[in-house]
Amino acid sequence: MAVPLEPILEGRKSQPQQLIEILQDIQEANGWISPEAVTTVSGELGVPLMEVYRVVNFYKAFHLEPRGKNVITLCMGTACHVRGANPLLRQALGLLKVEAGHTTQDGLFTVDAVNCLGACALAPLVIHNGVYHPNMTPAKLRTLIRGLQKAEGGTSDA
Amino acid sequence: MPKIADTKELSSLSLHLAAHQIDADFLISVCGGPGCQATLCHEVADRLREEIESNGLNGKVRLRVTGCHGFCEQGPIVVVDPMNVFYPRVKPDDVKEIIDGTIREGRLVDRLLYRHPVTGKALPAEEDIPFYRPQARTLLSQNRMVDPLSIEDYIAIGGYQALGMVLENMGPEEVIMEVEASGLRGRGGGGFPTARKWAACRAAKSEEKYVICNADEGDPGAFMDRAILEGNPHAVLEGMLIGAYAIGSQQGYIYVRNEYPKAVEVARHALSQAREYGFLGENILGSGMNFDILVARGGGAFVCGESTALMASIEGKVGEPRPKDVHTAEHGLWNKPSCLNNVETWANVPTIISSGAGWFADMGTEGSKGTKILALTGMVKNTGLVEVAFGTTIRAVVEDIGGGGRNGKAVKAVQTGGPSGGCLPASLFDLPIDFDILWEKGSMIGSGGLVVMDEKTCMVDVAKYFLEFLQDESCGKCVPCRVGVSRLLEIVNDITEGRGKPSQIELLEELSATVAQTALCGLGKTAPNPVLSTLNYFREEYEAHIRDKRCPAGVCKALISYRVDPALCSGCKACLKACPSGAITGAKDQVHSIDMQICDRCGICLTSCSHDAIVVQ
Helix, strand or coil: CCCCCHHHHCCCCCCHHHHHHHHHHHHHHHCCCCHHHHHHHHHHHCCCHHHHHHHHHHCCCCCCCCCCCEEEEEECCHHHHHCCHHHHHHHHHHHHCCCCCCECCCCCEEEEEECCCCCHHHCCCEEECCEEECCCCHHHHHHHHHHHHHHHCCCCCC | CCCCCCHHHHHHHHHHHHHHHCCCCEEEEEECCHHHHHCCHHHHHHHHHHHHHHCCCCCCEEEEEECCCCCHHHCCCEEEECCCEEECCCCHHHHHHHHHHHHHCCCCCHHHCEECCCCCCEECCHHHCCCCCCCCCCCHHHHHHCCCCCHHHHHHCCCCHHHHHHHHHCCHHHHHHHHHHHCCECCCCCCCEHHHHHHHHHHCCCCCCEEEEEECCCCCCCCHHHHHHHHCHHHHHHHHHHHHHHHCCCEEEEEECCCCHHHHHHHHHHHHHHHHHCCCEEEECCCCEEEEEEEEECCCCHHHHCHHHHHHHHCCCCCCCCCCCCCCCCCCHHHCCEEEEEHHHHHHHHHHHHHCHHHHHCCECCCCECEEEEEEEECECCCEEEEEECCCEHHHHHHHHCCCEHHHCCEEEEEECHHHCEEEEHHHCCCECCHHHHHHCCCCCCCCEEEEEECCCCHHHHHHHHHHHHHHHCCCCCHHHHHHHHHHHHHHHHHHCCCCCCHHHHHHHHHHHHHHHHCCCHHHHCCCHHHHHHHHHCHHHHHHHHHCCCCCCCCCHHHCCEEECCCCCCCCCHHHHHCCCCCEECCCCCCCEECCCCCCCCCHHHHHCCCCCEEEC
């Protein structure tokens, strides 16, 4: 269910400088930014549609497609890299048959590879829906993903 | 709480709160830093709360969830005062023992104490632990003393007194002179003298001026700004207030990166408390100064750590840098004079004012004064946040504080300064941590990330990693960065995939020099550093890839193959189950084998084998 935009826009209309803040709030409330939301924001703030799309595409925080029910975020920062983040990413993508940054067709899983989550001392780090999993190993990640798949009873386990 | 009218009222409130703080007999501090959050410190805190409640200890014990204590490797960390006992790796089930033993009976719980890694001796006090002992924790030590959500805690340890001093006794120029005398340089990467920035912004003519806190800590491998902003936000606010007074600004911004939602929450909470107490708003402490601060959230773009890109982002635009021939001190945010410093820099300011420039300048080297917080990570035993005086050697940080290589492996290099920095080999570990010296050696302190690398780290792969990062994060505005970095990456890819030619080393150097000279912003200009420094210090690794088609560290997929050592394989099927490609076959208790036609060389089998039976060739 999409959250209505009116309360988010309230008091900030015709203020182009509020563009990023408003998009942040929409992203947070709805988990993505729909084409309708882009059009509404463009009209209400007086920012050209092209510029809104440019901003949405420029910043990694914004997503133009809905996110999965389970978002698995893998940190690819330097500390995670030297402690084996790459095998983890391949493990996650391989298990879920999805590309980085995308969502499985059943909408259950999104795998994100991000550049640094700032908990480098516990590398490699994986976050599942906001919950940190420090010192991750391919085996632990497999258990995590299999467990989630089982709980969902979904079809992502191809 | 009514607004504090003047500095006298602030002093008496500070005394009152300091006295009030020791009302409870015991203080239990639970580290709530990013590392300990990940190791579920909140479950420990919840259990402590329950135990305190059920034991009727409510008035006797104060529980405080604080910011980062630094020793993330040992999280969750619990410290009990006044005994000053340090309990590492506390689990919820250990809580009862701490309450029964330490609180009720006043004794140490031996089982839970930190043990010296060599002698095995129990070390109850934080300052005796080898990780902490060589440090100079002037900033980070404050984290343990305050609840980030309590402005009262900060006032109790003398917070906002520096602001009071400045407003009552010092003119703006005097403040700038004091900061200049301290020798404070920007902690965000550039190391630019802070006072010079302030003076330029003060001199600029305009009704409106802005001070900005850069909390867009985008360098991978750095998390000190997060630890300060989440752990001791009022120190940052106080620093900004003093800066705003010196410059003559009425509006400030804290630009926080998108990946730090808790920092946004804590900063907003701190701002509302500061407004309530009258540290922000109109006529601050009766001085006539008006100033307020807003939080701006980043959108997850590395380039927004660059000053002009950051300002564009606050304006709601795409974060692209612009040429620096027009200085932001004159034409910055909304085209007005703006002064940008990073979190750690701002947080240093109050202590410089209250303890004096001389105190600060006594620490450090000729050109780099004070302390620097380093994020010690990678293949080192003790990871976490480390604060040392400038001039401390890299060796002291990696070996004494860090405890040397992880899993007994030899440390080969450290990478400092993130994607703009470089890799320094172990032969240079006697170099001091110093802005200028590291720069001369082809690296930089940057924001303070220090990633330790061992023999299993391929330096060509590290260069490739940073190029991929920079290609991904380049805003695309200028050709040298957008195209140059991509070409560099193509060449390095050739080398790591076995297509390298000897002439490509020279080409890398030439192209790097061009990108460094011609890119638009600081991030683009320093983008070739990881390539240049690895070429400089680890050329033999490039040559092994090119000439021998061999990756000495066994990392680059195209140049390695795996086999099972029949003498070591126990036939346990662990690797077989772990392999995502289905390349391993073998029956239970029989020696397994790897089909290299199917193998993806991901290395997962290596981590799953407990007999070291998988050999990389």
